[in-house]
Amino acid sequence: MSNEILMEIKSVDRTYVDANNHTVDALKDINLSIRRGEFLSIIGPSGCGKTTLLRLLAGLDVPESGVITLEGEEIKGPHPDRGYVFQQGSLFPWLTVEKNIATGLKARGVYKKHKNEIAQYINMIGLDGFEEVFPHQISGGMAQRVAIARSLINHPVALLLDEPMGALDAFTRADLQDKILELWKKNETTMILVTHDVEEALYLSDRVVIMSPRPGKISEIINISLPRPRQKNSQDFMVMRSSILEKLHLASTIPQVEYNI
Template sequence: MVATARSPIPTERGLRLDIRGLAHAFELKGERLPVLQRLDLSVAPGEMVALLGPSGCGKSTLLRLVAGLEPLQHGELLADGAPIAGPDPSRVVVFQDPTLYPWRTVWDNVALGLQARGLLRQQRGRVDEALAKVGLGEFAQAYPRQLSGGMAQRVALARALVNDPRLLILDEPLGKLDSLTRIAMQGELIRLWQQQGYSGLLVTHDVEEALLLADRVLVFSDRPARVLAELQVARDYPRHRDDPHLVELRRQALELLGLGKDW
């Protein structure tokens, strides 16, 4: 990890997220499939919270609800006290797959959000700033086929940052990267979070990654998901994988996930 101890960024830049009594279900072959079960959780301004849980338990569904990409069925979703009724540039998702348009340059991919909002002509400089933040200024005119997996994910991050989000929603953003690139990108995520001061909601299946990146880690049950436990990570950055505190939290998380005896 290359990040330094967290700098005193004004938390007013980050968005406060409150989730109250949230429940959600899908219709599958005419039957109701419960996915989320009366969830209550919050993210403070400038806080990074990670979600751990079994595959298919509803973590990504929760992120889509927070992003406003799925309609709310039951409960409350509040951003700075106001109901979330749909997508908004203040809440931006970074998915596992960078989903870059192959016929557009890196610069043009990053500019998509501003272009869609009719702001590109007035705010072109923000594209260059976003690329500089992720260290890809020299690759502005490259095409996605010319990028490594880590570089492509940096482009996806720049595409999110160009909107100046107050909540960054991260859905397994490093899941497809090789181990060395993933470690480097973990440091990059921490650096950007410290620099920008946004709030963060991260889904990952990597227990160690959650403990390295987040202020708090919430462990979910199997579907329909509920919060089994909340783990406070009382360490500054950079964090180290062999820190006894993190090793103990990892053991607790794996036990909660039913994997304690296997590790």
């Protein structure tokens, strides 16, 4: 990881109107610099705006105020330079593994030029022999690998991961965590992960951003100095896990109303 700033979020607010016609402050005064090549995780309670923030970075949503930049240029919409992996993978059910991975190349009009890379990415995610298999014929963990390969084949400078392991069993989740780390090291792609799992954030990340409840604000940013590869059962790991859980609990605590009588 370098100290070069890849993405910058400056004084970003985001509000929306809910089903009851109430104005909701989803994000308030978000300021964050993301370094090129780092692995950053965003954690916080449900409804604190984690996914909203990720969608803003992807250009799938726009801030109410403030600005988000990538390499100094304002983000104004989605672009292949930012890959996005959804919680459920969102593969096209009528396409094979190989053709799902190829969709990004075809959308950009570069399929003929880069089609030879498809086999490389299938090998990279460990799915050799599954090229002609359809999504309903593979496991959830395998489907998420395909979704990650589909994003990475576009050579994005940043990969945005919206709880891609949230619906997986513990064994599959651990396996995919290691695969993501392997891809991160090999491709040197900046990765930004939204997760509810403190252990996952600690295992994967260079830094962990803790967000407080709505309106979502950054409560604290923690540098993870543990050496890699990390051992989840080591004393240092467990001590830091407990520390982050405590900080997360404090960030999630809604201040009580004070009455002066």
